Amino acid sequence: MNYRTRLLLLILMDSLIVSTAIFIASWIAYPYEPVIHTSSLIISAIALLVFHHLFAVLYNLYKKVWSYASVGELTAIVKAITLSIIGTGIVQFLVNDFEIYKRALLVTWMLHVILIGGSRFIWRVLRDRYIFKSEDKKRTLIIGAGSTGAMIVRQIKDQQNAELLAIGFIDDNRSKQKMQLYNLPVLGSTKDIESVIKNHKIEHVIIAIPTLRKAVLHEIVTTCNKLKVEAQIIPKMEDLMTGKVSVNQLKNVEVEDLLGREPVELDxxxxxxxxxxxxxxxxxxxxxxxxxxxxxxxxxxxxxxxxxxxxxxxxxxxxxxxxxxxxxxxxxxxxxxxxxxxxxxxxxxxxxxxxxxxxxxxxxxxxxxxxxxxxxxxxxxxxxxxxxxxxxxxxxxxxxxxxxxxxxxxxxxxxxxxxxxxxxxxxxxxxxxxxxxxxxxxxxxxGSRGSVIPLFKKQIRQGGPITITDPEMTRYxxxxxxxxxxxxxxxxxxxxxxxxxxxxxxPVKIVDLARNLIHLSGYTEEDIPIEFTGIRPGEKMFEExxxxxxxxxxxxxxxxxxxxxxxxxxxxxxxxxxxxxxxxxxxxxxxxxxxxxxxxxxxxxxx
Structure with missing residues (x-):
């Protein structure tokens, strides 16, 4: 639908609602006797129509993308309707010998909010529930019901062509248990991940906690690997702070994420x-x-x-x-x-x-x-x-x-x-x-040049095997x-x-590092075998x-x-x-x- 067609439809719909609402309101406000003359109702309807379109233009009601409507858009609607009702009340005061039909205007205000606001938000409901069906989307669990998790869920919901379907949250904060965020439940803590994944048929996990401890991250990824569920993680903290996070920027969990320790604050x-x-x-x-x-x-x-x-x-x-x-x-x-x-x-x-x-x-x-x-x-x-x-x-x-x-x-x-x-x-x-x-x-x-990680990644891309000198070889x-x-x-x-x-x-066993890398790459050790080649010249079994x-x-x-x-x-x-x-x-x-x-x-x- 192009811009002109969409604008015309919105104007016609609003005009119909505004011009008829005052008559319905008059009947609701004064059901037993006609207090308001027909001429006053017609003048009020015309005044409402003029004022509504004036304030609708002022608050850009015809330019907003209503499929992504939120509290800000609803506030703009209420402001435009309220000002149009006030303007109409002034017209009634001047035309009807200083008399204002307050009850009729109050009911009219309510009808406008319900009908005009509802007409905008119903499209979002239809889109989410019926038009863009979720059968082919990955059932996704969000780890972290904080501001970052909320941001991720909102982006998933707002993207019409997103491949993900948010099912719920996992969060260790006790006060958030059994609560809802964006109509999605907090299904448990990180200790419950395995059962949540199984019970809710989760296919994809997004880790959305910037400060998550490495040990917990490792446990989550291990569980996902065991259940063959894809795991992704948010970008770096500095990207979050500058507002660069989006669903498209989520990255796969790397072995560096698992082995890196808690960050040190510099002096x-x-x-x-x-x-x-x-x-x-x-x-x-x-x-x-x-x-x-x-x-x-x-x-x-x-x-x-x-x-x-x-x-x-x-x-x-x-x-x-x-x-x-x-x-x-x-x-x-x-x-x-x-x-x-x-x-x-x-x-x-x-x-x-x-x-x-x-x-x-x-x-x-x-x-x-x-x-x-x-x-x-x-x-x-x-x-x-x-x-x-x-x-x-x-x-x-x-x-x-x-x-x-x-x-x-x-x-x-x-x-x-x-x-x-x-x-x-x-x-x-x-x-x-x-x-x-x-x-x-x-x-x-x-990840440094000549280090074991790039070598292992290359061997995995080539279909294996991964070569390791000795099963007991450890490194820091x-x-x-x-x-x-x-x-x-x-x-x-x-x-x-x-x-x-x-x-x-x-210290980390090199063989454990290789296994982590195989699993993070979406393979098993049957797909990518590990071969032991013997210690090379000058190598130590353990570093100090x-x-x-x-x-x-x-x-x-x-x-x-x-x-x-x-x-x-x-x-x-x-x-x-x-x-x-x-x-x-x-x-x-x-x-x-x-x-x-x-x-x-x-x-x-x-x-």
Whole structure:
């Protein structure tokens, strides 16, 4: 139906209601004797007709989409009708020798509200119940009967072509049990999900609680997977705050949602004091951690942010992303191509950009690959760190933060050993420099390049199998944003010489991770089998964040521990660096293990 036809029908319908209602009202108000003369009724009907259309235009009653009508539209109708009745009363007062037929006008007002309002809302009822039938729609359960859940249900109801049919809510708030929201009942708490899904033949679950604890989320998803019910979750909290949530933006639950821990509140004041208005340099800025560090740091409006990396496309990508997102913010973004192994280039960059803080995220991190390429691991992870750190010392950088790894603890592989030696390099520099050198150590980062999640997803897309080295293999996991936030927080806590250790929560069996991913992808282990291939060169069965002698219950900040290591022998490090290129692969491994074993971490944990 086009606009003109719809407008004409509304005007004709309203005209019929308005012109006849005064006569019906007169009969209802004065049933036994005709008090109002016919001429007065005709004048009143004409006055009502004129005033109604006048105020209908004023309140846009003919422009509203009545299939989505709510309280706001009803209020507009009542205002227009009330003003038209008042106007007609004034006309009666002037025409009928100062007499107003109050009872007739009151009944007329009631008839107008019922008939005109009802004519608008009846279309919504017809549409919801009869026109757009629900047989082919997915029966949907909403987890959370709060403002977000209400928003989701309203959008489902308002979308004529929505594939979902909202059946009810689940909410742990006792005061909401057996209550209704948008005519939908609260069917129970999260403990009742399995029975609710079975009893109400639920096919689809939407998790609409922004602050839902990860453990509860995991239980819900596990139940949905068991019952073969699709589960989706609302977007990020910041999208909710800006009003971007819609049914179309709901996303499938990812394994990152299940393994990520409860969010840590940053010390905004402390971070702002050392980032805002200063120059920040990030090496490896195009990588997973480096690029997220850039995104997080931009929130604190540094004066300049220097993006350093050897990959042309990765630096171009993060540069364009930041410029697009922060186009209205006065931050100087400087993209620079450079290899940390190029000492002269690193010194030139630090000298010209004069950063206050350096985050050194550039590294080779793939364990089996570095076993085959120990020379490259040493050049990038040790010499690259030494180059950037010494440039920071030479040009008076205030804080240098090395992004390290849990594999630096009692290392059994080349990658872990080179990261441990990199820690030693900056700790040695810290003893004789005005720059505060610190390292931040954490485990595997979900979704980072070369990590297990993208590999498993690729194997699932290919129909399997998923390959795992050993059924008992465990790892610590952290999301990229969480790791980046805690790196920034640790930098704000730096006094010099510390190794900050991020609390990674409980270790996760890789096989459990694979099973979760299979189920979240809509498959079973019969569809996507799991194969065990045996431990690869340099791999540990279990990862550590600190050795037993270092463990201490105190935290310097939420989820952040800190320790100081014993003194480093700089001559031993320099000797290795000066002659490693002449060594064989096995020779490098032997020398590295000797250095890290004689200088193993024996720190005094401090608050």
């Amino acid at each position: 905004i004041q402390t971070i702002s004091e050392y980032v805002t208005g200063n120059t920040v340099l990030i090496t490896g800025a195009g990588g997973s951690i480096g690029s997220e560090l850039c995104r997080q740091l931009m929130r604190f409006t540094p004066k300049k942010i220097v993006l350093v990396g050897q990959g042309e496309y990765s630096i171009y990508s993060i540069d364009m992303e930041l410029r697009e997102k922060y186009r209205d913010v006065d931050i100087d973004i400087i993209p620079l191509i450079g290899n940390v192994q190029d000492r002269a280039r690193m010194f030139d960059i630090v000298e010209k950009t004069k950063p206050t803080i350096i985050y050194h995220a550039a590294a080779h991190k793939h364990v089996p690959l570095m076993e085959y390429n120990p020379h490259e691991a040493v050049k990038n992870n040790i010499i690259g760190t030494k180059n950037v750190a010494e440039a920071a010392d030479t040009f008076g950088v205030n804080t240098f933060v090395l992004v390290s790894s849990d594999k630096a603890v009692n290392p059994t592989n080349v990658m872990g050993a080179t990261k441990r030696v990199a820690e030693m390099v900056i700790q040695d520099l810290n003893t004789r420099s005005k720059t505060n050198f610190v390292a931040v150590r954490f485990g595997n980062v979900l 996991f952290m999301t990229i944003p969480e790791a980046s936030r805690l790196v920034i927080q640790a930098g704000a806590l730096a006094k010099g010489g510390e190794i900050f250790v991020l609390d990674m929560g409980e 964040l600190l050795s037993e002698s270092e463990v201490h219950p105190g935290e310097v900040y939420e989820k952040i521990y800190v320790g100081r290591t014993t003194e480093v022998n700089p001559m031993e490090l320099l000797h290795f660096i000066s002659q490693f290129e002449s060594l064989s692969n096995e020779g490098i491994k032997k020398e590295l293990m000797q250095i890290v074993s004689t200088k193993s971490i024996k720190s005094a944990i401090e608050k």
